[in-house]
Amino acid sequence: xxxxxxxxxxxxxxxxxxxxxxxxxxxxxxxxxxxxxxxxxxxxxxxxxxxxxxxxxxxxxxxxxxxxxxxxxxxxxxxxxxxxxxxxxxxxxxxxxxxxxxxxxxxxxxxxxxxxxxxxxxxxxxxxxxxxxxxxxxxxxxxxxxxxxxxxxxxxxxxxxxxxxxxxxxxxxxxxxxxxxxxxxxxxxxxxxxxxxxxxxxxxxxxxxxxxxxxxxxxxxxxxxxxxxxxxxxxxxxxxxxxxxxxxxxxxxxxxxxxxxxxxxxxxxxxxxxxxxxxxxxxxxxxxxxxxxxxxxxxxxxxxxxxxxxxxxxxxxxxxxxxxxxxxxxxxxxxxxxxxxxxxxxxxxxxxxxxxxxxxxxxxxxxxxxxxxxxxxxxxxxxx
Numbered sequence: 128x129x130x131x132x133x134x135x136x137x138x139x140x141x142x143x144x145x146x147x148x149x150x151x152x153x154x155x156x157x158x159x160x161x162x163x164x165x166x167x168x169x170x171x172x173x174x175x176x177x178x179x180x181x182x183x184x185x186x187x188x189x190x191x192x193x194x195x196x197x198x199x200x201x202x203x204x205x206x207x208x209x210x211x212x213x214x215x216x217x218x219x220x221x222x223x224x225x226x227x228x229x230x231x232x233x234x235x236x237x238x239x240x241x242x243x244x245x246x247x248x249x250x251x252x253x254x255x256x257x258x259x260x261x262x263x264x265x266x267x268x269x270x271x272x273x274x275x276x277x278x279x280x281x282x283x284x285x286x287x288x289x290x291x292x293x294x295x296x297x298x299x300x301x302x303x304x305x306x307x308x309x310x311x312x313x314x315x316x317x318x319x320x321x322x323x324x325x326x327x328x329x330x331x332x333x334x335x336x337x338x339x340x341x342x343x344x345x346x347x348x349x350x351x352x353x354x355x356x357x358x359x360x361x362x363x364x365x366x367x368x369x370x371x372x373x374x375x376x377x378x379x380x381x382x383x384x385x386x387x388x389x390x391x392x393x394x395x396x397x398x399x400x401x402x403x404x405x406x407x408x409x410x411x412x413x414x415x416x417x418x419x420x421x422x423x424x425x426x427x428x429x430x431x432x433x434x435x436x437x438x439x440x441x442x443x444x445x446x447x448x449x450x451x452x453x454x455x456x457x458x459x460x461x462x463x464x465x466x467x468x469x470x471x472x473x474x475x476x477x478x479x480x481x482x483x484x485x486x487x488x489x490x491x492x493x494x495x496x497x498x499x500x501x502x503x504x505x506x507x508x509x510x511x
Contacts, residue, residue, distance in 0.1 A: 130156045130363055134345070135353045136370030138166020139497060140487035142341035143504035144368050146200075149344035156363060157342060158351040160371075163335070164342060167456075168497065170333030174395065175430035176423045176440050177333035181454075182389060183406055183420050184334060187324035188498035194326045196501060200340035203328035206425055209319040210406040210418075214286045221408065222321050223283060224314040231282060237315040244313070247280020271303035278311050290412035295446045296387065304461055329425045366511065370487035372455060373471045376478075379451070381470050384492055386455035392416075393442040399428070401441050416443040458492050468492040484511070 132148050134141040137159035145155045163169050167181040185208045188194055197203070212219040220226040228240040249263075255273055256266035268274035271292065275284045288311075292300055296307075312323075320327075330337045353360055354375060361367060369376060374384045405424035409416060420442045430436055449455055458464065471492075475485045486507050488495050495503065 128154075128363070129365070130154045130346075132156070132366050132368060133158070133360055133364035134368045134370070135360075136160075136166065136487065136489075137164040137338065137342065137347060137349075138370060138487060139168060139338070139500045140490075140504045140507075141166075141368060141370045142338045143501050144486070144508050145345040146341040146343075147505065147508040155345040156360075157345050157347045158353050158360060159347065159349050160352050162349050164347065164349070165335045165338040168334040168338070170335045172333060173440060174438055175436050176438075177426065178393065178422045178440055178442070179334075179420065179425070180391070180393075182391070182442075182444060182456075183418075183425075184497065185322070185327065185329065185425070186497055187322040187327040188496075189325045190498055190502055191325075192505070193498045193501050196505065197330075197337065201330035201332070201337040203326075203330055204426060205327075206329045206405075206427070207327060208321040208406070209404070210321055210408055211402075211404050212287050212291075212408045212410045213414075214290075214410045215413075217286070219287060220319045221287075222312045222314060222319075223279070223287070224319065225317045226319060227283075227287075231286070240315055244280055244283075247282055248277060251276045251281055268305045270301050270305055271307050272300035274305035274308050275300070275311065278308070279313060287410050289410075290414075291408055291410040291417060293412055294415075294417050297446065297448050331426075332431065366482045366484065368484050368486060368507075370485075370490050372489045373468070373475060373485055373492055376485070377471060377474050381474075382467060383451055384467055384471070385459040385464050386449040386453075387457040387459065388447045388449040388453045389456045390445045390447055391442045392445070393440060395438060395440050397438055399435065399437055399439060401439050416445050418444050420444065455489060458488075458494055460492075460494070464492070 131153035132155045134145050134155060134157045137157050141157060145157055148155045168184045169180050170177040171180055185206065186203065210221045212221050219230050225237070225240060228234050232243055234240050234243060252266055253263050256263045259266060268277050275288050289300055296303055353371065401421050402419060405421055406418055408418045422440050422442070423436050428436055484507065485491060486504065487500060
């Protein structure tokens with residue numbers, strides 16, 4: 128059988144393309160290397176708990192079109208992401224807000240908090256500038272550490288940024304480029320809502336159910352490695368939508384792009400509560416994991432019938448260096464890797480002339496939030 132579209136990858140980007148094609152009476156074959164659909168947003172129901180197998184995913188968007196689109200395929204609960212930071216047993220609210228500042232310094236007014244941050248920030252900038260032999264006005268941060276301290280001062284940096292960031296990137300903040308932190312969200316209100324988004328929530332029943340709906344009408348083949356069967360699969364369709372790593376598509380001919388990878392240790396516990404919150408970040412350098420996710424709290428500790436779940440499941444998240452063969456998570460968007468990606472993009476444009484479209488987080492070597500993936504996929508299909 129000949130298909131209109133071959134979609135490589137059953138994550139959000141590929142599933143949206145497939146849905147749009149099916150809606151427009153096109154035939155679609157989806158091939159997926161893993162043994163399940165939904166890519167990194169895959170949720171697996173275990174003992175009534177929808178476990179986010181590849182890390183916490185909270186849907187949030189300001190895009191009316193995207194919100195309207197996803198609500199065609201799932202109902203969303205009203206979960207609000209309000210993570211906690213644990214620094215050597217001290218607990219702080221995130222994002223940085225008046226609750227955080229009260230916990231850290233005992234201040235209770237916006238004026239006090241602003242003054243404290245400004246004093247810390249100004250003192251640090253003057254110190255950096257003196258070491259550099261320039262005036263404070265002429266000082267430019269040379270690395271992430273200087274950038275972060277210049278924005279919020281040493282207290283917040285040392286307790287809530289330094290250790291977490293170094294675990295995420297696997298190197299000292301003084302060796303990371305300053306552009307990674309262009310700004311830091313600081314609120315002078317008592318608001319623990321992490322995302323400043325118009326819409327937010329978790330699809331009831333989990334993300335896998337949402338993607339199943341998107342893929343209705345498409346033929347889906349799991350456990351199929353496209354790159355190992357490329358010629359045979361390409362012959363089955365007029366147009367290929369490729370959502371895998373762009374460098375892998377070209378057999379790493381120009382070298383491998385860099386990523387950070389993530390490893391999870393998941394445990395089922397015979398207790399109704401482990402940490403009382405869906406996400407707790409461990410911001411000290413000594414704790415080996417970056418955060419603990421307690422999955423049941425994404426759905427308020429209830430099963431689909433509204434009953435309290437008597438057990439819990441947690442996942443400890445460890446950041447690691449990526450190598451070919453590992454699961455790529457976060458692109459390392461430094462200048463060297465962006466330059467290499469642009470070279471691969473030139474190759475991809477030549478392939479696109481032969482009706483191969485590269486899209487998604489890996490195909491475009493770009494960090495996307497879920498709503499951005501969906502919006503990009505919708506626009507991509509319109510352009511076909």
